[in-house]
Amino acid sequence: MINFNRKILIGSLFLSLTLSTTGCNEILDEQSRANYTVDYFNTADGVNQSFTSLYRELRLLYGNGYFMSNCQNGTDESTWAQSADGNFRDLDMSGAGSPINSNTFPTSMVWGAVFPYINTANGIIEKGPGFGIAESKISEARFFRAFDYFMLVQTYGGVPLDLGAGELKYNTNASTTSVRNTVPEVYTKSIFPDLLKAIDNLPATLPRVPGGVTQNVARLFLAKAYLTYGWWLQNPNNIPTYPEAQRVDPNGHDAQWYFQQAYTVAMTGINSPGPYALQPTYYDVNEGSKDRNSESMLYADHTVASSYYNESDPVGFGSGWAPDNFAAWMQTWNYTAIKSSSSATSFVGVSSVQREAAQSLGRPWVRMAPPIGVIKNTFADKTNDSRYDGTFVTTYRGNWNRGTAPLSSAGTLYNANNLPVQPGGAILSFLSDDSQTPAYPSGGGQNAVGAGTLPGRADWVIAPNGISRIVYPGLWKIGTFRTDDPNGLGYPNAGLTRPFSVAKFSEFYFIAAEAAVKGASGAMTARDLINVIRARAGKWRFNNAQNTTYLADNSAAMIAATPATITIDYILAERSREYYGEFYRWYDLVRTQKWNDVAATYQIGGASYGDHTPQTITRTIKPYHYLRPIPQNQLDLMEMSAADKAKYQNPGY
Numbered sequence: 001m002i003n004f005n006r007k008i009l010i011g012s013l014f015l016s017l018t019l020s021t022t023g024c025n026e027i028l029d030e031q032s033r034a035n036y037t038v039d040y041f042n043t044a045d046g047v048n049q050s051f052t053s054l055y056r057e058l059r060l061l062y063g064n065g066y067f068m069s070n071c072q073n074g075t076d077e078s079t080w081a082q083s084a085d086g087n088f089r090d091l092d093m094s095g096a097g098s099p100i101n102s103n104t105f106p107t108s109m110v111w112g113a114v115f116p117y118i119n120t121a122n123g124i125i126e127k128g129p130g131f132g133i134a135e136s137k138i139s140e141a142r143f144f145r146a147f148d149y150f151m152l153v154q155t156y157g158g159v160p161l162d163l164g165a166g167e168l169k170y171n172t173n174a175s176t177t178s179v180r181n182t183v184p185e186v187y188t189k190s191i192f193p194d195l196l197k198a199i200d201n202l203p204a205t206l207p208r209v210p211g212g213v214t215q216n217v218a219r220l221f222l223a224k225a226y227l228t229y230g231w232w233l234q235n236p237n238n239i240p241t242y243p244e245a246q247r248v249d250p251n252g253h254d255a256q257w258y259f260q261q262a263y264t265v266a267m268t269g270i271n272s273p274g275p276y277a278l279q280p281t282y283y284d285v286n287e288g289s290k291d292r293n294s295e296s297m298l299y300a301d302h303t304v305a306s307s308y309y310n311e312s313d314p315v316g317f318g319s320g321w322a323p324d325n326f327a328a329w330m331q332t333w334n335y336t337a338i339k340s341s342s343s344a345t346s347f348v349g350v351s352s353v354q355r356e357a358a359q360s361l362g363r364p365w366v367r368m369a370p371p372i373g374v375i376k377n378t379f380a381d382k383t384n385d386s387r388y389d390g391t392f393v394t395t396y397r398g399n400w401n402r403g404t405a406p407l408s409s410a411g412t413l414y415n416a417n418n419l420p421v422q423p424g425g426a427i428l429s430f431l432s433d434d435s436q437t438p439a440y441p442s443g444g445g446q447n448a449v450g451a452g453t454l455p456g457r458a459d460w461v462i463a464p465n466g467i468s469r470i471v472y473p474g475l476w477k478i479g480t481f482r483t484d485d486p487n488g489l490g491y492p493n494a495g496l497t498r499p500f501s502v503a504k505f506s507e508f509y510f511i512a513a514e515a516a517v518k519g520a521s522g523a524m525t526a527r528d529l530i531n532v533i534r535a536r537a538g539k540w541r542f543n544n545a546q547n548t549t550y551l552a553d554n555s556a557a558m559i560a561a562t563p564a565t566i567t568i569d570y571i572l573a574e575r576s577r578e579y580y581g582e583f584y585r586w587y588d589l590v591r592t593q594k595w596n597d598v599a600a601t602y603q604i605g606g607a608s609y610g611d612h613t614p615q616t617i618t619r620t621i622k623p624y625h626y627l628r629p630i631p632q633n634q635l636d637l638m639e640m641s642a643a644d645k646a647k648y649q650n651p652g653y
Helices: 044-049 051-056 065-072 086-092 106-131 135-156 183-201 215-234 255-271 282-286 372-378 507-517 526-537 555-560 568-579 585-591 595-599 632-636 642-648
Strands: 296-300 339-341 349-351 395-397 426-430 460-462 500-504 539-543 548-553 601-604 615-618
Touching: 044 051, 044 106, 051 106, 051 135, 065 086, 065 106, 065 585, 086 106, 106 135, 106 632, 135 183, 135 215, 135 585, 183 215, 215 255, 215 296, 215 500, 215 507, 215 585, 255 507, 282 539, 372 568, 372 601, 507 526, 507 568, 526 539, 526 555, 526 568, 568 585, 568 595, 585 595
Parallel strands: 426 460
Antiparallel strands: 296 500, 339 349, 395 426, 539 548, 601 615
16 A cells, blocks of 8 residues: 655665566566665666566556545446445435545545656656657656646545645655645646646657557546536536636636637547457457557556566466556455255255356455446446446356256256256346336345346346345456466455556447537537447347357447437536446536536435335535545644644545
């Protein structure tokens, strides 16, 4: 865990990471150096070795299940599940846990993760030219400094640009005082200039390292930063900012200017894609064997080949902490509790779905669950739109044959309605709608998880209205996938060795569409742009629920169903369909000031097996919640008066 306790950001605290583009599995090879000191950073070798640490930073947040809680719990996408602790309950905003405060861990993660790397970037930018390092490479540091400050300003409001040696200067001395810059200062002094410089100098085609930054990666974040700052200037719902600042741009531009810039930059990204492109189907975007595809522009990478380079054992018992990729575990319920019978004449319960390193299964932690509205409303169209099937696990299939004897030798088990099932057959299914009401047992029932039956079906079933905090569709799109599993159940307990995507080419279309709704103009309308994404969503090549090849092109139906007038609410719904479970939602709702509108209430069943009665839960989301609190450990270690510390903290906390 990296905590930013003091504003002391010295190279000796961090790993030196050596870049290699020839390492196995196309991952950034990393080499730890015990002598990575301030003096070492004053050498060409030291500066060059620091670049990979900037990429390593992505692993601290992306793929981290606790950061997933920060980005999803409390929104319309997620709520706490049966095994959740305060790291998930607190963020639900429903009273299930403690109110968010300066000691809440997930909300402190951005602050704790990025400041050391901002200082590393400061050092590269400051010292790199003196060692003859090309601006094309130094601009990677400019990108990451802007990326980090963009994360910070969205999360906390204004933050310090001076880490102890002056604004945007490399700091080597402990500093126990701090002054927060305003939101306009952070954008106009750091984020925009760094990204513009990066666009001018980064490669237009292939990145220097696999999954690394290019002009178009910087362009994507510049467009998004322009869009976000435009919303901040406009402030339609009078959400407070901190430190207090007038909603006036130092460069004299208004919100509309920034919306137009967001549109223009995003359209440039679309029209000059470089090495990036949309995948032909939504399934192709997220299916594990197609990871590191052309739609994924920037990702936090992992490798199955080496514990050393992976920073964790790729086949051992995962740590459940960064830099592991373990976010998928959080929204995986304990499907191993499902029982089928080994006898046709009496119910002798056995575990027919065992823990397996497969994209639809993996390690269950039961920390987060989708509210019923996600299944029924967000993903209402499950026939034409492939994104529901390409996001969730809705059918749990028997895999007992891959386990241990004697169960593995059983060719047939008996399931719902005492009907036979074979390995690979459906054991439990989540129905697409509520047109049929299953006969649910009292409590867990024979299947042990409270699933019901329908006449003639061998699979246990649960309707959308019956999902609960303990049994719910799992999250397929970011689920466990490996290239090294032996025969059998593989390595389901290790951290995922998949990359976790940080930026996707598809977001250019959403940014341009949102800017168009806010008044920007150009060759494509908001509806045109959204329909590119929706048309792709209508193309199927595989059906996860049926576990079979399925070729269909429902693009025309998808386009026909798009409203004539696109609104921000519709764009937010489309963003959720496209990016559910990928750490976007809280930031989307905060940017557009729609958090309370879409997430104030939700429905879900209880935390006990067999509880299929939807409960309506109310959240308390106040304007000050649109900024996260400054972490308490930051405040504790600053040498200033209690009154000054109180002024440093965001109001309401």
